[in-house]
Amino acid sequence: MSAPLDFSGYSDSNTLYFFVSVRICIVEGKGPFKRAATFCPILDEGNSGLECVLGTDQLDCLRRITKKTVDFGVFSPEDLIAAQWANIDVLVTHELRNRHRxxxxxxxxxxxxxxLPDNESPLEAVLRNTTLCHPGVGVNTLRPLSDTLSGYLESLVIPRACDPELTLTENKLKAVAQFFNKACKAGPWVPDRDGDMELKRKYKSLCAACAGVECSVDDKYWGPAGALQCLAEGAGDAMWGDLDDVLAYFEVNSTVSSPVSPDHFSFxxxxxxxxxxxxxxxTWLQRPWPVVVAKRxxxxxxxxxxxxxxxxxxFRTNxxxxxxALLELRQxxxxxxxxxxxxxxxxxAEGFREAYSQSGCDPPRHITLCTTSLLERNKCEWLSEAAAVYGVKPPLQCVVKSNDQDCLSAVQSGDSDVSVASGDLLASAVRDHNLRPxxxxxxxxxxxxxxxxxxxxxxxxxNKMADLRGKRAYFPRFDGISFHSVINYIRKNENLNCYDALNYFSEICAGGVNNNGSVKFGCDVGSGEIDGLKALVEGNVDVAFVSLKTFNMYLNKQIMEPWVNSDVExxxxxxxxNKKYCYIAWANIGHIFASKTISPMRRHEIITVFTKLDQLxxxxxPFHSVMFTLYGKYNHQPDVLFHNNTKILATENILGMHPYGSMPLNFERAILNNTAICQMSDFTPNAACKMASTFFILIAILIVYIVNS
Known part of the structure; x- marks a missing residue:
């Protein structure tokens, strides 16, 4: 596992505690019922000496215990694996059982x-070339089996495959396909639909025992109950499953006679x-109960x-x-x-700890994610721990660079595999670093x-776009999404080249590339979208090209600045x-960039890892309290590494799907089709017959930009 995690970037400064003897960390589920809102006030009213502290997720609660801002919480055995790897000093005080076992x-x-053979035989000899009823894998820890536990069970029987030309996921599938004659492994093998279909075409024997050729979650042999039905109906020869499910299905120890005789099957x-x-x-594997964990x-x-x-x-109301209720006790x-x-x-617990100690292929593989701050790196490292617990491979490694441009350069040079950046970096990533989302x-x-x-x-x-000719324009960032979208729009609609399109305005203000982090062309109004609205309100520019979400902040009075003037509409x-949406361009809120030159195998491997992290x-x-929160505040800060508003991670195919495929003026499609990027050479004096006076400043800045980059 990775080195002990760094807690230096983590604080709980936003939380104050007074006259409280014991603090419990609570993670709210994602369903409509909120335990904390219902029961925490009762602790306060009852003078219990207890106080609730809301954690973002289970690992957030572990960090709080380590920072001594909470005293205890309830954790799953998988959480304990992460705590062990992170060298978190805690003690397990109680098991929270709901049955007497x-x-x-x-x-x-x-x-x-x-x-079954006539004589005693090795396990491998018993199972080789038989038909496997696989329950499938999913985001739950056991129902169906997680990737980690499923992989562990398979490793006890099947030799490991480490073909360097295949992804680690495909290596596992290939090994199962070569060991068993056929199988029903219904459901998604990888989250990416195209990748899943490709693997199922390649390893058809792993779907050959299913009831339907689609080999999907709709197959009657999918899931724990489906695997039992597959075995009972003779479609398969062997399965792994939960003991309770097996005994219930065959009605063992029941007064009711089972339609399927247990006499034809064995453990x-x-x-x-x-x-x-x-x-x-x-038993092959035992999973412990949830536990109460406290700081020492x-x-x-x-x-x-x-x-x-x-x-x-x-059952009491005190x-x-x-x-x-907060502990979710059943006994x-x-x-x-x-x-x-x-x-x-x-x-x-039989096999449980060993399942999380499996050795990998040699030489080991990993995916290196470049981050731009210590806080981002810390979140990345905790994400890596959570991913390892759930068997996401190759493992994630985290490095930190000074800024986004340095990360893009690191991906270009091969020092990192991927970097996360907004649409403002899209043009630079594609044009200057040979990267692609x-x-x-x-x-x-x-x-x-x-x-x-x-x-x-x-x-x-x-009143219309043509009225902007000769006006003073504001862009939040030079070379960003607003800059290129507007220049491209003017080029297209006014039939101008890049040089003349930029000279369309009498004055340009743009956040940019000098040592102070802001460059102004003929004006002094600051940088960023908020400053753009300020410049517009105060009359220092005539048009500000900013996002709808920033404007809505202004409209809803969420910008608490003295310059906000309700008299200025x-x-x-x-x-x-585009009268319907009114934007000049749109893009997704973030991108995971990789080199254009990576192999198809490596591309599939990266996509599988990150879409699996997204799935987990x-x-x-909606009703599962997860170990880690990919999209949400981290250490009280929003948009760390990934944006809070992200719904899913998706491949480029999303740009052609409803509703995105029908939304006009997409910036990403224009960039990737090479129709929206003005090259630096397009802004030189040779690109036009004359140059406006204010444009001399821009050329000087561009020269500085080219030299520095």
């Missing part, structure tokens, strides 16, 4: 007796032996508190009942005496996209061809 779940192998053990379903099972110094107080909760407290907590460190607690940060809400709008003062009587000027830790699970 030592482990939450046990995984067993069940086989049809027809494949297959890890040593190759077998046992009847009506006898004691042999508070463990005694927390242990006494949790041990004091009884069965009757679950603070003890509220605490029981009285089971104390661990003495308290245990995470490593020792996990060691008691490999994935897009997508939001379905137009107001939250990166849009370029032309805003003017209503009192100036500017700002209105958009809509292009003739993004916004796909």
């Amino acid at each position: 030592p482990y939450e779940r046990s995984v067993v192998a069940v086989v049809n007796n027809r494949i 297959l053990c890890r040593d190759g032996s077998w046992r009847p379903l009506t006898g004691p099972p042999c 110094k508070a463990a005694k107080d927390v242990s006494d508190l949790i041990s004091s909760l009884k069965e009757e407290d679950l 603070w003890r009942g509220a605490l029981s 009285a907590p089971t104390a661990l005496n003495p308290n245990k460190v995470a490593l020792d607690y996990l060691a008691s 490999i994935l897009y940060e997508v939001t379905p809400i137009v107001e939250k996209m990166d849009t370029v709008m032309a805003y003017v003062r209503r009192s100036d009587d500017i 700002i209105v958009p000027i809509c292009p003739e061809e 830790f993004g916004k796909h699970q």
Whole structure:
């Protein structure tokens, strides 16, 4: 695993605590019911000595425990794996069981007796060339099996494949296909639909035992119940599944007679032996219960508190009942005496810790993500830990550079594999660094996209785009999305070259490229979108090309600045061809850039890793409290590494899908089709017969920009 994580960039300065003896970290689920809002006030009203602290996700709560701003919380065994890798010093005080048994779940192998040999044989010999009923994998930890646990079970039987010409995912699929005669491994093998279809065409035997040729989640043999049906109906010979599911399906120990006789099936053990379903099972893997974890110094107080909760407290309306609800108790907590460190607690479960200690291929592979701040790198490292717990491979590595341009250069040179940047860097990435977006940060809400709008003062009587000729124009960033979109629009509609299109305005203000981080061409109004609105309100420019989301902040009085003047009405000027949306251009809010020269295999590998991270830790699970939050505040800061408004990560195919395919004036399509980028040489004096006086300043700045870059 990676080195211990750096907590130096993490603080809890926004939270104050007074007269509180014990603090519990609560992670709200994504469903409509909010536990904290319902039960935390009861703790306050009851003088319980307890206070709730809301964590963004489970790893955020672990960080808070490490920073000593909370005392305890409830965590899954997978969270404990991450805590162990991060060297977080905590103690496990209680198990939170909902049944009277030592482990939450046990995984067993069940086989049809027809494949059992006459004599005792090695496990590999029993299963080779049989038909596998696979429950499929998914975002849940066990139902169906996670990638980590599924991979571990397969590794106990199947030799590892490490073909350097194949992705790690394809290596695993190839190994399964070569070992078993056929299988039903229904459901998505990778999140990317095109990649999934390609793999299923290549390894058809892994879908050959399914009920339908689509091999999808709609197949009757998909999932835990589907795998059991596949086995029971004779479509397959062997499966892994949850012990409870197996016993319930075959109605073992039930007074009801099962339509499928358990006498025709057996538990297959890890040593190759077998046992009847009506006898004691042999377990391949055990998953521990959720646990209460406390910082070491508070463990005694927390242990006494949790041990004091009884069965009757679950139904009370006082603070003890509220605490029981926050812990999601189903029965009285089971104390661990003495308290245990995470490593020792996990060691008691058969196979669980070993599943997270599997060795990889040699030489090892990884994907290096370039970040531009210590905070971004810290988030990246925690994302890497969470990804490793869920078996996302190759693992993520994180490096930090000074700024976005340095990251783009690092990807170009091969020092990093990918970098995340906004649409303002799109032109530079494609033109100067030979990069291309490999994935897009997508939001379905137009107001939250990166849009370029032309805003003017209503009192100036500017009514159409052609009225902007000779006006003073503001761009938030030189060489950014607004700059290129507007220049390209003028070139197209006025039939001008790049040089003359820029000279269309009498004066240009743009955030840019000098040592102070801002360059002004003939004006002194600051840089960025907020400063653009300020310049427009104060009459220092005639048109500001900024986004709809920034304008909405102004309109809704979310910009708390003294210059905000409600007497100055700002209105958009809509292009003739886009009266519906009114923007000059739009782009997705972020891009994951990779080199244009990477191999197709490496491209698929990167796409698989990041779309899997999106599936696990993004916004796909409305009722699941996840270990890590990919899109959301990190250390109280918004838009760290990825944007809060991101809905999904998607490939370039998203640009042709509804509704994006029908939205005109997309900046990304124009850039990638080489129709929207003015080259630096297009802005030289040789590009036109004459040059306006204010343009001399721009040329000087461009020369500085070229030299510095």
